[in-house]
Amino acid sequence: MAAASTENAVRSSNAARVFVYLFLLLFALFYLLPFLIMLLNSLKPLEEITGGGMIALPRQWTIEPWLSAWSTAQIGVQPTGLRPYFMNSIMMAVPAVVMSTVVGALNGYVLTKWRFRGDTLIFGLLLFSCFIPFQIVLIPMARILGILQIAGTTPGLILVHFVYGIGFTTLYFRNYYAAFPTELVRAAQIDGAGFFQIFWRIMLPSSGPIIAVSFIWQFTNIWNDFLFGASFASGDAAPMTVALNNLVNSSTGVREYNVHFAGAIMAAAPTLLVYIVAGRYFVRGLMAGSVKG
Amino acid sequence: MGFLDIDNVTKSYGAVEVLHRVDISVEEGEFLVLVGPSGCGKSTLLNMIAGLEGITSGEIKIRDRVVNGVHPSKRNIAMVFQSYALYPNMTVGQNITFGLEMHGTPKPERERKMKEVAELLQIENLLARKPGQLSGGQRQRVAMGRALVRNPDVFLFDEPLSNLDAKLRVDMRTEIKKLHQKLGTTIVYVTHDQIEAMTLSTRIAVMYDGYVQQLGTPKEIYDSPANLFVATFMGSPAMNVLPARLVEQNGALHAVITDHAGHDLALRIENAPAAYASYKDMPVHLGIRPEAITDPEGADRNARNVQALPNMVTVTEPAGSDTFVTMTVSGKDCIARMRADADVHPGHVFDFAVNMDKAVLFDPKTEDRIA
Amino acid sequence: MAATDGFAGSGADFRTRLQNWLPKIVLAPSFAIMVIFVYGFIAFTIYLSFTDSRMLPSFGWVGWDNYDRLFRIREWNVAIKNLAIFASLYIVISTIIGLLLAIFLDQKIRGEGVLRPIFLYPMALSFIVTGTAWKWFLDPGIGIENTMHLWGFENFSFDWIKDREMAIYTVVIAAVWQSSGFVMAMFLAGLRGIDNEILKAAQMDGASNFQLYRRIILPQLRPAFLSAFVILSHLAIKSYDLVIALTGGGPGNATALPATFMYSYTFTRNQMGIGASSAVIMLMTIAAIMIPYLYAELKEKK
Numbered sequence: 001m002a003a004a005s006t007e008n009a010v011r012s013s014n015a016a017r018v019f020v021y022l023f024l025l026l027f028a029l030f031y032l033l034p035f036l037i038m039l040l041n042s043l044k045p046l047e048e049i050t051g052g053g054m055i056a057l058p059r060q061w062t063i064e065p066w067l068s069a070w071s072t073a074q075i076g077v078q079p080t081g082l083r084p085y086f087m088n089s090i091m092m093a094v095p096a097v098v099m100s101t102v103v104g105a106l107n108g109y110v111l112t113k114w115r116f117r118g119d120t121l122i123f124g125l126l127l128f129s130c131f132i133p134f135q136i137v138l139i140p141m142a143r144i145l146g147i148l149q150i151a152g153t154t155p156g157l158i159l160v161h162f163v164y165g166i167g168f169t170t171l172y173f174r175n176y177y178a179a180f181p182t183e184l185v186r187a188a189q190i191d192g193a194g195f196f197q198i199f200w201r202i203m204l205p206s207s208g209p210i211i212a213v214s215f216i217w218q219f220t221n222i223w224n225d226f227l228f229g230a231s232f233a234s235g236d237a238a239p240m241t242v243a244l245n246n247l248v249n250s251s252t253g254v255r256e257y258n259v260h261f262a263g264a265i266m267a268a269a270p271t272l273l274v275y276i277v278a279g280r281y282f283v284r285g286l287m288a289g290s291v292k293g
Numbered sequence: 294m295g296f297l298d299i300d301n302v303t304k305s306y307g308a309v310e311v312l313h314r315v316d317i318s319v320e321e322g323e324f325l326v327l328v329g330p331s332g333c334g335k336s337t338l339l340n341m342i343a344g345l346e347g348i349t350s351g352e353i354k355i356r357d358r359v360v361n362g363v364h365p366s367k368r369n370i371a372m373v374f375q376s377y378a379l380y381p382n383m384t385v386g387q388n389i390t391f392g393l394e395m396h397g398t399p400k401p402e403r404e405r406k407m408k409e410v411a412e413l414l415q416i417e418n419l420l421a422r423k424p425g426q427l428s429g430g431q432r433q434r435v436a437m438g439r440a441l442v443r444n445p446d447v448f449l450f451d452e453p454l455s456n457l458d459a460k461l462r463v464d465m466r467t468e469i470k471k472l473h474q475k476l477g478t479t480i481v482y483v484t485h486d487q488i489e490a491m492t493l494s495t496r497i498a499v500m501y502d503g504y505v506q507q508l509g510t511p512k513e514i515y516d517s518p519a520n521l522f523v524a525t526f527m528g529s530p531a532m533n534v535l536p537a538r539l540v541e542q543n544g545a546l547h548a549v550i551t552d553h554a555g556h557d558l559a560l561r562i563e564n565a566p567a568a569y570a571s572y573k574d575m576p577v578h579l580g581i582r583p584e585a586i587t588d589p590e591g592a593d594r595n596a597r598n599v600q601a602l603p604n605m606v607t608v609t610e611p612a613g614s615d616t617f618v619t620m621t622v623s624g625k626d627c628i629a630r631m632r633a634d635a636d637v638h639p640g641h642v643f644d645f646a647v648n649m650d651k652a653v654l655f656d657p658k659t660e661d662r663i664a
Numbered sequence: 665m666a667a668t669d670g671f672a673g674s675g676a677d678f679r680t681r682l683q684n685w686l687p688k689i690v691l692a693p694s695f696a697i698m699v700i701f702v703y704g705f706i707a708f709t710i711y712l713s714f715t716d717s718r719m720l721p722s723f724g725w726v727g728w729d730n731y732d733r734l735f736r737i738r739e740w741n742v743a744i745k746n747l748a749i750f751a752s753l754y755i756v757i758s759t760i761i762g763l764l765l766a767i768f769l770d771q772k773i774r775g776e777g778v779l780r781p782i783f784l785y786p787m788a789l790s791f792i793v794t795g796t797a798w799k800w801f802l803d804p805g806i807g808i809e810n811t812m813h814l815w816g817f818e819n820f821s822f823d824w825i826k827d828r829e830m831a832i833y834t835v836v837i838a839a840v841w842q843s844s845g846f847v848m849a850m851f852l853a854g855l856r857g858i859d860n861e862i863l864k865a866a867q868m869d870g871a872s873n874f875q876l877y878r879r880i881i882l883p884q885l886r887p888a889f890l891s892a893f894v895i896l897s898h899l900a901i902k903s904y905d906l907v908i909a910l911t912g913g914g915p916g917n918a919t920a921l922p923a924t925f926m927y928s929y930t931f932t933r934n935q936m937g938i939g940a941s942s943a944v945i946m947l948m949t950i951a952a953i954m955i956p957y958l959y960a961e962l963k964e965k966k
Contacts, residue, residue: 020768020773023768024765024773028779031782034798035785035797037797107690110688111691116687120962124958125698126698127958128951128958133943133946138931141705164702166698184380184381187439189345190344190345190370193395194679201391202382220788226909230908244790260800263796267792268788268790268793274788275781287850287853364679364683
């Protein structure tokens with residue numbers, strides 16, 4: 001993605017270039033403004049928002065909305081702030097990401113280097129499971145979680161995200177390992193390495209980038225999920241997205257827009273941070289999910 | 294009983310048989326080359342010897358032990374791959390000793406063997422590097438080192454030189470031959486390059502379409518090809534195959550061809566095998582290698598039956614050491630290999646000398662050599 | 665090619681046979697999970713859609729009743745109509761914006777490294793965050809309209825989010841904001857994958873820039889168009905979070921989508937049979953798009 005392939009090939013006039021730059025800058029503004037406005041307004045006292053419009057800079061800078069959103073805002077019925085829910089999301093996302101990545105890596109390894117009759121069909125079925133509308137599994141999932149006694153809990157959500165993450169992680173590792181030279185596996189077999197030794201000693205050491213892609217994609221997806229969180233983890237076990245929605249839509253009292261914005265940024269912060277730190281892998285994950293290589 | 298026996302081996306994928314009844318017996322210390330165009334089954338056969346692919350029927354024996362179903366690591370073989378297959382995350386030293394480690398060899402012994410092999414291949418200074426930092430030739434050496442350190446019964450080479458540039462390929466070829474002479478190991482070597490096959494092997498199996506077309510020493514393969522495929526595949530430029538008719542004149546058999554102008558020209562055959570008689574007055578394919586058609590001064594002095602072939606030169610291709618000349622014989626392009634300073638010019642008629650000792654005849658229908 | 669196709673045979677020793685089975689053993693749990701949690705659950709939901717389930721699953725067979733009733737519920741028809749409007753606009757606008765941004769970014773733009781992440785970052789956000797943000801900008805009392813009034817444009821009016829007719833378009837705006845950068849990235853990757861020599865050849869042939877794009881470049885982006893269409897349409901059909909956060913499905917049920925319909929009928933209105941049947945319709949719609957696509961993708965690879 002780094003090198004401009006059309007270099008020297010497509011030339012354009014100066015007027016056209018000015019237009020191109022204007023267009024791009026306009027859209028940069030379109031994408032940036034909503035976030036900047038949220039940020040600005042999360043640092044204003046409420047009266048400034050209701051009275052003074054959204055675009056203006058704060059006359060009086062305050063971090064009060066942030067403190068309130070974090071630890072005292074009313075979420076549902078409890079004035080706990082978003083902190084416990086933020087923790088819920090962490091407790092949910094980390095194990096689910098790790099588990100689905102480990103399983104996806106092994107699946108990808110098997111599906112590319114130990115192929116057998118019918119493996120493409122199995123992969124096809126796994127792949128399709130990435131794209132089902134999750135509404136189709138909500139009802140039976142609720143039953144199963146109930147039977148397993150983990151309905152409405154973080155372990156329940158971990159299970160759900162793990163189960164429905166396997167398809168994507170398998171896709172990533174399969175496509176990555178498909179390009180990994182099979183001769184290396186053969187050489188290792190002749191050298192006497194077994195199934196797991198080959199995976200551990202030969203495949204994994206070369207899997208850094210795809211592990212990053214899988215971690216980031218899974219983390220973003222799981223952190224940002226709302227449907228499963230809202231369906232299976234109400235109340236104390238709710239993840240950040242559900243808590244944010246509750247905060248914003250709580251009907252009691254005055255609407256504290258500045259607190260809502262602070263909360264929204266908090267909910268966005270972890271995935272944004274991942275995006276800023278490792279955007280390259282994020283983009284690769286998006287592409288791998290769209291153009292099946 | 295050989296050292297490595299391939300006994301009636303076939304390979305099928307589903308209903309499709311891709312390798313038909315292969316029978317090869319390799320003696321200890323032999324250098325067997327499997328050569329053929331891509332898709333001929335040579336790599337499949339090698340992988341079956343290695344244990345990387347299953348055997349559909351038949352048996353493969355190494356040192357009289359049937360190895361069907363035996364894990365690759367327990368056949369006491371080593372393999373050098375086309376891509377070298379060096380583990381990218383390990384150093385050269387670790388690459389070489391990985392197999393020993395997997396087989397539970399104690400560390401001091403691993404170190405000792407690694408040193409020996411590194412010395413033999415002159416890669417001592419590379420041991421701490423990663424494969425990514427090596428040149429193609431260096432990788433090739435490391436791959437051989439990894440195979441050597443195991444001290445296997447049989448070495449398998451899968452097109453090991455095809456990723457190298459032309460000059461390095463020739464150097465490494467010599468290197469492999471030297472190594473074979475020095476160590477006397479048994480080698481099975483797959484290539485599509487007939488020059489590699491000729492230069493390296495003690496015996497060659499020419500494969501095509503899942504069949505072993507001919508198994509023999511390089512000289513047998515080159516001088517007495519079993520059929521048209523072997524004749525044209527081995528040798529560069531390829532053997533000229535010219536439509537001809539076999540007739541008897543003055544008590545001797547002659548192969549009748551036509552020159553550039555379409556006139557008949559009879560080339561006398563001496564010491565004709567008995568089988569030729571039954572092809573009298575029938576069409577045959579006359580096979581003559583380019584070096585058997587030359588200028589009279591450059592003709593082989595030991596040849597007993599050199600015949601004149603006056604014909605028009607179409608193209609000359611000076612190649613430094615030789616000059617290749619193309620002409621039309623029996624309506625086909627025919628290549629002659631001349632001395633570099635032979636005085637030939639396109640459009641001129643030249644008296645070529647044909648060494649009929651080296652000529653072979655093929656049945657046009659079965660394409661087998663008539664003998 | 666597989667690393668091995670097995671050494672099965674009577675002579676195989678234990679370790680070799682174990683090695684042959686290990687891959688399948690390793691894959692088995694995933695396979696079981698998939699069979700139960702994906703395809704088993706789908707089967708169960710399909711079954712429920714033919715039953716008289718209300719608050720809890722029940723197994724009284726009612727045939728096609730639920731589907732019959734589903735299509736006579738006004739809210740479902742609103743949801744279908746909304747989905748049609750939303751999906752088509754979302755796909756078309758995102759594709760156009762994404763394509764233009766990609767083409768423009770591909771003109772050796774200074775600062776591409778800064779612009780690209782800016783276009784793409786919304787994709788890293790939760791739809792809930794996006795919805796929360798846009799909800800207030802589009803709120804006439806406090807957002808853009810109010811700001812314009814404060815700036816002196818007293819007649820400026822932008823109250824779509826409160827307007828039953830127009831509210832669905834606000835969902836389109838927010839969704840396009842979130843995903844068009846992603847489409848840009850897909851097209852940009854496609855553009856960067858085009859062989860530069862082809863472009864040089866076309867210029868030698870005298871093609872203008874416009875012709876170059878129309879005749880040479882865009883046709884080569886076909887796979888990117890297809891991928892963008894498939895991804896966006898499946899996102900559109902699944903859309904749930906954004907509507908919940910942005911409009912809550914309102915005003916009234918003016919911005920209901922099949923996903924919100926399914927949720928509310930199943931879990932708040934205790935009409936599980938109808939909810940299940942709506943989920944089945946959603947699945948079938950996605951399957952009609954995804955299966956041919958995945959089939960073609962997998963077949964090509966073989």
